[in-house]
Amino acid sequence: MCTSILYTAGDHYFGRNLDLEVSFGQEVVVTPRDYPFDFRKMPTLNHHYAIIGMALVKDNYPLYFDGANEEGLGMAGLNFAGLAHFSPVEDGKDNVSPFEFIPYVLGQCKDVAEAKKLLTNLNLVNINFSDQLQLSPLHWLIADRQGASIVVESTQSGLHVYDNPVGVLTNNPEFPSQMTNLANYQSVSPADPVNTLMPKKELKTYSRGLGSHMLPGGMDSESRFVKECFTLHNAPAGGSELENVTNYFHCLHAVEQQKGLDEVAPDTFEYTIYSDGINLATGTFYYTTYENNQINAVQMHNVDLDAKKLAQFPLVKEQVINNQN
Ligand SMILES: C[C@H](CCC(=O)NCCS(=O)(=O)O)[C@H]1CC[C@H]2[C@@H]3[C@H](O)C[C@@H]4C[C@H](O)CC[C@]4(C)[C@H]3C[C@H](O)[C@]12C
Known part of the structure; x- marks a missing residue:
């Protein structure tokens, strides 16, 4: 499972x-402006916007996760397993494979409005990166520094681009169903509940936080979607970058998966391998890993964005304890 968010606090993260x-x-990978992006069915992008993100570099190609x-x-x-559907190449369409999709959009568009335009003739095609790295069944969250966001899903019924008013994406089911499901949780609140069960009878509260008693807490994607919407949309805006980044990671870690809780095969557990976030206004990319929950940062503009080579930053995975005595 995964969760992606857009947190607004002055800047957008x-x-x-x-x-x-x-x-x-x-690892954290910066692709400079003149590093050519080859596409299987589209012209090479020789000059494009520089990109920072988490990627696996394979045969000098940055396979971006985000x-x-x-x-x-x-x-x-x-x-988006079981629901994602990628089509054969079609003449007259912009045929892009899922592994090329992030560089295709981030290389050319400066905001969500431009991305929407670029997507109008898109056909997400079923071309593998290699025999070893085959198609991933993905859907995507796209967001910009003005706070707009959209979801892209390619299913049996075609390519869908949805406005995303909540700035959250998890996994299945389709995005419109996740939005419909939110209606079931409208009464969840940070405040104490009002007794509408028996308005004429007095009910004592026995705990703080009772307004969130009905909030789902499961590892599944529907529960995480609801829990993250509640957490994110009630999160305070900080007064500084440090406070905002701290709040941002609390929002993501609210739905992190701890080892041992989500068994995907006998004795095999899914867990939150990393959490990351970029300040979209400044280009600072932050991350934590499961092993190291100190926040690490790579500043995109400290890299030569006109260089000819990728800049790669291996993840710092070792926990550092601040011993006080
Ligand atoms: C599995 C990852 C998504 C995490 C997620 O949503 N997990 C939930 C699992 S589930 O719903 O509970 O089953 C996705 C996100 C980005 C993907 C990677 C990127 O797309 C880049 C390449 C693309 C290649 O085609 C396959 C390898 C790969 C390196 C992908 C492997 C894998 O599919 C990744 C890492």
């Missing part, structure tokens, strides 16, 4: 939890 049982060896460009447009791919 975008990123995700990556939940899985195996790690792919991803990231953002220098204009503050962010994009993340999340599992």
